[in-house]
Amino acid sequence: MPYHLRLTDEDLLRCRFALSPLWETQEAVRTLGRPDRHGYHVPWLRRARRAARGLDLAPFRLLMPRRGHSPDFMGPPPIGPAATFDEEIARVRGADPEAARADLAMALADTPGALRSPEGRALLADPARTIQHLADLLEAAWQVLIAPDWPRLRALLEADVAFHSRRLASVGLGALLPELDRRISLSGRLLTVAGKPDHGRDLDGGGLVLMPSVFSWPDVVSGFEPPWQPTLVYPARGLAGLWAAPGDRTPDALATLGRLLGRGRAAVLAALDEPATTSALAHRLGLAPSSVSAHLTTLRASGLLLSRRYGHQVHYERTPLGSALLAESGAMDAMDNEGGEGVMGGAGG
Incomplete structure (x- = not known):
């Protein structure tokens, strides 16, 4: 209805x-x-x-x-x-x-x-x-x-x-x-x-x-x-990556993602908390634009990114699958560090 x-x-x-x-x-x-x-x-x-x-x-x-x-x-x-x-x-x-x-x-x-x-x-x-x-x-x-x-x-x-x-x-x-x-x-x-x-x-x-x-x-x-x-x-x-913002992602969490995707592609995926161009990502990560472009192509082909054109610029952003993978890598690392601590049940108050 x-x-x-x-x-x-x-x-x-x-x-x-x-x-x-x-x-x-x-x-x-x-x-x-x-x-x-x-x-x-x-x-x-x-x-x-x-x-x-x-x-x-x-x-x-x-x-x-x-x-x-x-x-x-x-x-x-x-x-x-x-x-x-x-x-x-x-x-x-x-x-x-x-x-x-x-x-x-x-x-x-x-x-x-x-x-x-x-x-x-x-x-x-x-x-x-x-x-x-x-x-x-x-x-x-x-x-x-x-x-x-x-x-x-x-x-x-x-x-x-x-x-x-x-x-x-x-x-x-x-x-x-x-x-x-x-x-x-x-x-x-x-x-x-x-x-x-x-x-x-x-x-x-x-x-x-x-x-x-x-x-x-x-x-x-x-x-x-x-x-x-x-x-x-x-x-x-961007909710999937909200509680795993770049400043809070531990080296171990990024390493977990790096083992899945490769270090360069993991860094590019993690950097896309908001849409960005190839040149902006290259500047942000200190990588060559050609390397970033190659990583973006692979990530997009894997369904982790999508691209949208605005005028002469192409902006890349994470798909829900890409955000979920990024969040999951941080969650897995957190669970390892906490010894698998469960989530508390019931409502607050």
Whole structure:
């Protein structure tokens, strides 16, 4: 069953990208309790679960159903292309209590047993107090779960926005949307998100926000009813290599990859955390352009890279298979060093 957004010509001209540290904070909380979201984030989870023991996450478990409504005021569409967490949490604190109460009631109704529970009734009894309490909990979660890694997360999200902005200029919105996620499509003025509850909304010239997310993976999140601006949240590019960034890759991990591919090809694959040209890679790695070109050809033929032409330049990027291989080499090395330590089970808090 699809989710539909009906766009006008003005909406097509008012599509914009944005990112949100507040959104990543609430989705990180959600990820702690969702095993289906753990995949790429296992290295982060090892640290986050320990840190989350000091957080009160119980209210979020009532307000974040597996399927259904979550309060829009807790994670509204970003107010700009790169708002700070402080700016966004101030917006949460300024939410209208009566509108927030209706928002909370919808979320509690979608969580089995929550609406009639003592905890749920307490959240609804004094919405002004609940707003401030939830904002305090979100701020604590930000400090513990996201802020230490925000430079890394922001770099990945900004790289996604830069890449897809170029694609938007090159191929247009209709071709771009399926590249963001195969579940999104545009036919004429009708934008469809497959696999969602059957629902429709007229944008009426308000435009559309496209927002990459680290912790929303593997979901595409659509919605935000009036007065919120319609927003599509999609999984950011490069998640497979997020927690194995170049500065964190140990010599042993790169050696593991080198034994599989050869040292030069491994170095080229590891260097492609964002699309790059042959000459840029050669400069970055201190190798001859001819050597880099030969490595790129082999990696592309093996399905680990793909190339895209922009004007006179060809940019190379990792395929999901290439990113998975790179992440797996680091994970195998980490497991060897930890003596095969398993991942902790259960939700944080």
